[in-house]
Amino acid sequence: MQTPFLQELAKLIGENNILIDPADQKKYVCDWFGRASGSALAVAKPGNAEEIASIVKLSAKHHISIVPQGGNTGLVGGGLPDDSGQELVISLERINKIRSLDALGKTITVDAGVVLENLHNYAHEHGLEFPLTMGSQGSATVGGLLSTNAGGTAVLRYGNARDLCLGLEVITAEGEIWNGLRSLRKDNTGYDLRDIFIGAEGTLGIITGAVLKLVPLPKARLSALLSLDSPSLAIQLLEFVQTKANSQLTAFELISDTCLSLVDQYFPQFAYPFSTKVPYCILIEISDNESEEHAYTLLNAILEEAFEMNLITDAIIPQSLAQSKRFWEIREHIPLSQVEDGKNIKHDISLPISKIPEFIEEAKKIINKELPTARIIDFGHLGDGNLHYNVAAPSGENPDIFMKNKYLVNEWIHDLVNEMGGSISAEHGIGANKAQELIKYKTSTELNLMKKIKAGLDPHGIFNPKKILL
Numbered sequence: 001m002q003t004p005f006l007q008e009l010a011k012l013i014g015e016n017n018i019l020i021d022p023a024d025q026k027k028y029v030c031d032w033f034g035r036a037s038g039s040a041l042a043v044a045k046p047g048n049a050e051e052i053a054s055i056v057k058l059s060a061k062h063h064i065s066i067v068p069q070g071g072n073t074g075l076v077g078g079g080l081p082d083d084s085g086q087e088l089v090i091s092l093e094r095i096n097k098i099r100s101l102d103a104l105g106k107t108i109t110v111d112a113g114v115v116l117e118n119l120h121n122y123a124h125e126h127g128l129e130f131p132l133t134m135g136s137q138g139s140a141t142v143g144g145l146l147s148t149n150a151g152g153t154a155v156l157r158y159g160n161a162r163d164l165c166l167g168l169e170v171i172t173a174e175g176e177i178w179n180g181l182r183s184l185r186k187d188n189t190g191y192d193l194r195d196i197f198i199g200a201e202g203t204l205g206i207i208t209g210a211v212l213k214l215v216p217l218p219k220a221r222l223s224a225l226l227s228l229d230s231p232s233l234a235i236q237l238l239e240f241v242q243t244k245a246n247s248q249l250t251a252f253e254l255i256s257d258t259c260l261s262l263v264d265q266y267f268p269q270f271a272y273p274f275s276t277k278v279p280y281c282i283l284i285e286i287s288d289n290e291s292e293e294h295a296y297t298l299l300n301a302i303l304e305e306a307f308e309m310n311l312i313t314d315a316i317i318p319q320s321l322a323q324s325k326r327f328w329e330i331r332e333h334i335p336l337s338q339v340e341d342g343k344n345i346k347h348d349i350s351l352p353i354s355k356i357p358e359f360i361e362e363a364k365k366i367i368n369k370e371l372p373t374a375r376i377i378d379f380g381h382l383g384d385g386n387l388h389y390n391v392a393a394p395s396g397e398n399p400d401i402f403m404k405n406k407y408l409v410n411e412w413i414h415d416l417v418n419e420m421g422g423s424i425s426a427e428h429g430i431g432a433n434k435a436q437e438l439i440k441y442k443t444s445t446e447l448n449l450m451k452k453i454k455a456g457l458d459p460h461g462i463f464n465p466k467k468i469l470l
């Protein structure tokens with residue numbers, strides 16, 4: 001441990017919990033795609049909130065910036081250090097205990113380093129469910145999910161991370177532990193401190209614990225794949241299914257032909273599910289509190305009517321819950337097949353739901369005009385107006401060379417989103433990657449208010465500098 005800072009850090013949490021060697025740090029300084037990478041002064045792995053509080057005080061004394069990190073599955077570079085080699089990554093992976101579960105009140109209190117899948121399993125053992133689900137749930141942590149206000153596939157029914165959080169424990173810039181672990185559904189006692197830290201991407205404090213809402217575990221969960229001719233029919237289908245199934249509709253995912261083909265190409269075990277090519281399909285999920293049979297009856301009735309109304313052209317109804325899960329595996333393999341396919345220009349956007357068809361049409365016109373052979377790989381949580389709109393190199397062209405178009409394509413897509421009243425980040429956050437663009441798409445009033453909050457809560461700017469705000 002060479003520097004006085006590292007020596008003092010070792011006294012606080014032990015040498016074994018500090019990674020200095022770049023080879024040991026790799027997992028913490030590279031993103032999920034294995035692309036973006038920074039370089040850290042050290043990676044600290046404290047064991048509890050008190051140790052984090054001490055590290056924050058020590059870092060403030062030595063003017064060392066801190067990058068909080070959970071599962072490092074974030075997709076906008078928010079949890080990565082810059083390339084100065086001067087920032088301290090604080091990983092919460094050792095702070096991972098379930099503290100308590102209140103079955104009657106349907107709440108759970110957890111450490112921030114608890115991995116989402118472990119939280120799911122624990123709640124299931126108690127006949128309950130934490131209804132935030134996404135492809136990264138095997139690694140993403142509660143602290144990361146709250147700090148990015150993550151969404152996922154069930155937002156349509158249960159809301160995003162913010163909607164599922166009742167209380168927080170946070171380490172402040174002064175190295176104090178704010179205990180806001182209240183499990184109240186109503187609490188109007190002034191400014192909502194909890195909501196300030198949710199979605200702050202580690203720029204205002206470090207979340208060390210949370211009280212989360214649980215819901216009863218449904219008796220059955222049934223999915224089906226429905227093909228249709230256009231996004232406009234998908235919106236009509238959404239409206240129809242919402243009327244019929246109401247709160248039993250728990251997911252409504254749009255998947256384009258290009259996504260299904262890509263998964264088929266790179267993961268042939270998930271072959272193209274329809275017998276002929278379809279422009280788009282919907283992965284729908286119905287949850288039922290009575291029985292599997294009851295879920296099937298509802299699903300069949302909905303599909304029968306949807307066919308009669310000419311909303312859908314084909315439907316694959318699962319013969320078992322295992323087949324139902326397989327549809328989700330296809331969905332989860334879209335990002336994985338994109339990794340296999342090489343770099344592409346990504347957008348995580350949201351729009352008023354009714355404007356999605358118009359957006360898809362207009363964006364396609366722009367891309368076709370400027371880059372006629374580029375591939376559009378679009379999918380997303382349509383029920384929330386959230387699209388992952390990716391533009392990839394033409395088949396056979398080197399993706400790395402195609403990436404030279406990145407800034408231009410981002411501008412075309414984000415300008416269009418902005419004109420149509422949408423957001424340039426639906427669920428992944430701003431991080432380092434979109435901080436420059438935020439300046440263009442937020443008003444000066446919004447930016448000034450955000451800067452005042454940052455200056456008030458982190459006056460010396462030690463928490464995650466150059467993330468969200470430049």
Ligand SMILES: Cc1cc2nc3c(=O)[nH]c(=O)nc-3n(C[C@H](O)[C@H](O)[C@H](O)COP(=O)(O)OP(=O)(O)OC[C@H]3O[C@@H](n4cnc5c(N)ncnc54)[C@H](O)[C@@H]3O)c2cc1C
Binds near residue numbers: 205
């Ligand atoms: C395959 C795949 C699928 C995904 N699907 C979705 C999806 O459907 N919906 C969605 O919203 N996201 C999705 N994501 C993005 C990602 O999983 C989420 O953003 C997730 O919330 C990140 O959690 P994490 O623990 O990995 O956080 P990290 O990546 O470690 O960090 C993310 C941000 O939170 C900050 N942070 C982390 N922990 C703390 C803490 N304890 N206190 C303060 N700040 C902290 C970091 O500094 C960083 O800014 C996906 C990612 C992958 C790889």
